[in-house]
Amino acid sequence: MKESQSKLAKKPHKGGAFVKTKHQKTKLKPTPKIQNDRYWKRFGHIGTVAIYGIDDFTESLVDYAWKHPEVNIIATDPDANKLSRLNFRMGGLSFSMYRWTPLSTAEFFEYSRVRLIVVAKEFYKDALQRPNPFDTTYVTMEDL
Numbered sequence: 001m002k003e004s005q006s007k008l009a010k011k012p013h014k015g016g017a018f019v020k021t022k023h024q025k026t027k028l029k030p031t032p033k034i035q036n037d038r039y040w041k042r043f044g045h046i047g048t049v050a051i052y053g054i055d056d057f058t059e060s061l062v063d064y065a066w067k068h069p070e071v072n073i074i075a076t077d078p079d080a081n082k083l084s085r086l087n088f089r090m091g092g093l094s095f096s097m098y099r100w101t102p103l104s105t106a107e108f109f110e111y112s113r114v115r116l117i118v119v120a121k122e123f124y125k126d127a128l129q130r131p132n133p134f135d136t137t138y139v140t141m142e143d144l
Contacts, residue, residue, distance in 0.1 A: 048071065066090075072100075086102075118139055
């Protein structure tokens, strides 16, 4: 029997006979929905979601957090256009003036209001190089 035909691979045993073993599961590439669930299991008790850098994962987290009315959202992005697009979309939602806060990048780090910041993967190194006077923890959605 060929290995390609069988779902189980053959592995030699001590006595010379072959024993069938299962293949290891392959790890799937993270998706925003799966990562949102992981974030919520770990950090859902925190009442504020702080986001530095807008990408598919962080934008998905904003939408996911918006479904929970007790959560406030603070966001910034080095690219002002990305932040303004998200601000325009979030500003149209009800009660956004109470739950949505866009900040400038400097104000976001210097006057940190949270102990955990979700950073877009492309800006993670940039966030680590910034001064961190409040001992804030940085996480990326892809690495949860």
